[in-house]
Amino acid sequence: MSCPDCGGDRVTLRVPADLRDHAGxxxxxxxxxxxxxxxxxxxxxxxxxxxAVDESxxxxxxxxxxxxxxxxxxxxxxxxPAIVELFEYAEVAGVDVYLTLDxxxxxxxxxxxxxxxxxxxxxxxx
Ligand SMILES: [Zn+2]
Numbered sequence: 017m018s019c020p021d022c023g024g025d026r027v028t029l030r031v032p033a034d035l036r037d038h039a040g041x042x043x044x045x046x047x048x049x050x051x052x053x054x055x056x057x058x059x060x061x062x063x064x065x066x067x068a069v070d071e072s073x074x075x076x077x078x079x080x081x082x083x084x085x086x087x088x089x090x091x092x093x094x095x096x097p098a099i100v101e102l103f104e105y106a107e108v109a110g111v112d113v114y115l116t117l118d119x120x121x122x123x124x125x126x127x128x129x130x131x132x133x134x135x136x137x138x139x140x141x142x
Pocket of ligand 1: 019020021022023024047048049050051052
């Protein structure tokens with residue numbers, strides 16, 4: 017299962033019930049190369065955990081929230097309320113959002129957003 021945007025490998029994640037409004041689906045596919053997130057049919061593939069996308073992402077609901085936020089980071093103007101809510105959810109769940117973004121900047125080959133620029137902006141509103 018490869019990414020329709022960049023052709024990278026994708027990881028299937030189950031979305032916690034209270035985050036499904038943001039995901040648009042019970043199950044999403046996250047690209048390991050560009051971090052785009054797309055809703056997919058449940059049962060399309062065996063769900064994995066957030067650390068399967070990148071080892072710097074913590075497993076658990078917080079990691080899923082973090083990745084859903086990353087999927088929205090292509091347009092901060094359009095998705096800001098969702099991004100803030102998702103990153104806050106991740107922080108409450110124990111994810112260090114800023115540190116995790118910093119690690120992704122080194123390990124994800126081709127993020128669909130400018131990681132260092134987004135880190136500055138995220139730092140302002142978290
Ligand atoms: Zn991709």
